[in-house]
Amino acid sequence: MGDRDAAEVRQSAEALYAEGQEIWDPRDRWNSHKRSGIEAFVATWCLDVINAARLVLNAGSGGELYNWLPRRTVNSDLFFEQVRGLPSAVVGDVCLLPFANATFDLSVCVGSVLNYASLLEALSELSRSLKVGGHLILHFESSNSFEQWFSANWNRSIARITTVNSGRTDRIWIYSPRFVEDALRSLGLEIRKRDSFHIASALATRLGLSQDRAARLGRLDGRLKYLAAAADDQIILAEKVS
Numbered sequence: 001m002g003d004r005d006a007a008e009v010r011q012s013a014e015a016l017y018a019e020g021q022e023i024w025d026p027r028d029r030w031n032s033h034k035r036s037g038i039e040a041f042v043a044t045w046c047l048d049v050i051n052a053a054r055l056v057l058n059a060g061s062g063g064e065l066y067n068w069l070p071r072r073t074v075n076s077d078l079f080f081e082q083v084r085g086l087p088s089a090v091v092g093d094v095c096l097l098p099f100a101n102a103t104f105d106l107s108v109c110v111g112s113v114l115n116y117a118s119l120l121e122a123l124s125e126l127s128r129s130l131k132v133g134g135h136l137i138l139h140f141e142s143s144n145s146f147e148q149w150f151s152a153n154w155n156r157s158i159a160r161i162t163t164v165n166s167g168r169t170d171r172i173w174i175y176s177p178r179f180v181e182d183a184l185r186s187l188g189l190e191i192r193k194r195d196s197f198h199i200a201s202a203l204a205t206r207l208g209l210s211q212d213r214a215a216r217l218g219r220l221d222g223r224l225k226y227l228a229a230a231a232d233d234q235i236i237l238a239e240k241v242s
Helices: 003-017 029-052 119-128 177-186 200-206 211-223 225-230
Strands: 056-059 073-077 089-091 104-109 130-141 158-165 168-175 189-197 233-240
Touching (some): 003 158, 003 168, 029 211, 056 119, 104 119, 119 130, 119 177, 130 168, 130 177, 177 189, 177 233, 200 211, 211 225
Parallel strands (some): 056 073, 056 104, 073 089, 104 130
Antiparallel strands (some): 130 233, 158 168, 189 233
């Protein structure tokens, strides 16, 4: 991907979040389903590693605390206005984290964080700052999604797309799950659990429905797990083994 694409993604992130804008608008059905999917995954698979962690990093935290994160969490975001009201707040780029090697027992990178970042750099930093035996909860939007069917971006390792975020134009990176998984393994991170969401809703957007209308189909995700590879959102729990 070129410098122009990277600049457009950075500018999009700044326009949407640099002034401390809300990252999870409850009126946005699409993002509300995304958040519900993240929280369901955490509740099902991650509570043990959260409770066992002595120090947690919330990378790309935005301005809101997740109620499932413990008090011993460092909240880091690229934009000062997002973290100014949070406890244990640090301004930092996920691609150049201001933390020493092997600092955290658990790192969390969910929401749209990875889709505004250079994936390989971000994963390298998340792995570097994670202890061996520690865990990473990672969420990203997929290029294997039904939403990309029959487009030039489908199944690409990395693609820059123009999409909609809470009714606003947004430019982000999307990644193929295989590319992400290969990158994790190359950094000594082994996948322990995975899940996906926005399956039928992704197909509905490809067929022309608005995100708001398509999001209503999110309730079908549980019945469509056999189509998980074509979901718009993927979430992973990985363990650092080396």
